Amino acid sequence: MAYGAAMSEAAVDLPDERDAIRRALIEWYEDDHREYPWRETDDPYAILVSEVMSQQTQLDRVVDAWDDFLERWPTVGDLAATDRSDVVAFWSAHSLGYNNRAKYLHEAATQVVEEYDGEFPESPDGLSELMGVGPYTANAVASFAFNNGDAVVDTNVKRVLYRAFSIPDEDAAFEDVANALMPDGESRVWNNAIMELGGVACEKTPRCDEVGCPWREWCDAYETGDFTAPDVPTQPSFEGSRRQMRGRVIGALKEHENLTLDELGPKVRVDYAPEGEYGREWLRNLLEDLADDGLVEIEERSDQPIARLR
Incomplete structure (x- = not known):
């Protein structure tokens, strides 16, 4: 089934069996899903x-x-x-x-x-x-x-809609189709269910039969065997990343309250060297980023700046 770029056209072109599609997904989710504690509270x-x-x-x-x-x-x-x-x-x-x-x-x-x-x-x-x-x-x-929201559209939901109903890789089309499918007044169960479908059955490597995907009879990808999907950005490695270094700065300042650059540096990187690649200039830039975010204060002194949590 082909979908036009216009949002209204995308909604109209959904399969006729919308009630069956909705019922199948919700029943599949309610029958068995991953248990997370935030799903047990409102x-x-x-x-x-x-x-x-x-x-x-x-x-x-x-x-x-x-x-x-x-x-x-x-x-x-x-x-x-x-x-x-x-x-x-x-x-x-x-x-x-x-x-x-x-x-x-x-x-x-x-x-x-x-x-x-x-x-x-x-x-x-x-x-x-x-x-x-x-x-x-x-x-x-x-x-x-x-229970008062619109349809959630994350990368998992986009992947599901792209594969199942050949939705074009356009944010407006995804949002329109997601909202057209969601039953009125049931955003809580529906959004949990469709995100679960993307996270369990319609992953990058699909597991349609293994987990009993409830949309197999309507799914274009299942029918054709073409499981391509929009590119999904990958999360950068945490180890050695700038955000890891930022976390170490915060941890060190929480423990020691006030530190000069040369006192702080070795607590952030074992290879810290004042004049090296990971030295005072690198650390100062890191601290200024944290200061811009309102997390750290830098006090200028004649010898070396002092850093502390704000």
């Missing part, structure tokens, strides 16, 4: 934490960090009341990626407490007003916490 705070942690991080790695985070800060009020440096240090210690996510999560919690009397907005538009909450995250929280 607490918007807990769900927001899971969504922020899951950005470019494998879900299985997120579970322990999510549990630890909510044990330490069980409510949005608890998070807002804590010092931001504690949240950043937690983020770094759990290797959760860019530390500015921790800063934004803390600021969003503060907004909820101070501007919304501790109650989260319930719509994607309202949630998008929170610091660091983009359209995808806002829609996910609205869907999973309040």
Whole structure:
């Protein structure tokens, strides 16, 4: 089946058996799916934490960090009341990626407490007003916490729609078809189900028969054997990456409070040499990035700058 680029055409060209397609996917998901703790709650705070942690991080790695985070800060009020440096240090210690996510999560919690009397907005538009909450995250929280979202479109969903219904590799077409398929008022179960389909059955290497994909009878790729899909960006290696070095800076400053460049350098890289490739200039650039993100302060001194957490 061919799809035109126009959104309205894409929606019209879906198979006639839409109710059967919806029912098959939801039944497949409800019968058996991966169990993650954030799927067992409708607490918007807990769900927001899971969504922020899951950005470019494998879900299985997120579970322990999510549990630890909510044990330490069980409510949005608890998070807002804590010092931001504690949240950043937690983020770094759990290797959760860019530390500015921790800063934004803390600021969003503060907004909820101070501007919304501790109650989260319930719509994607309202949630998008929170610091660091983009359209995808806002829609996910609205869907999973309040059953009040649009269809989620991530890389897994794009891969499913591209293969199953020959949707062109265009964001507008994916969004339109995803919303045309989602049953009214069922964003919570639907978005979980279609993302599960992409994460379990319609991976880069598909496992259609192995996991009993519920869409095989309608799927163009299954019929033709052509399982090509849009390019999916790969996550850069964490080991040796700039974000790992940023995390080490935060960890060292959390432990030692104030450090000169030459005191801090060896705690970030074992091959630190003041005049070397990974020396003062390299470290200063790293610190300035963190300062721009509001995480670090640099105090200029006559001998060497002093770095500390903000």
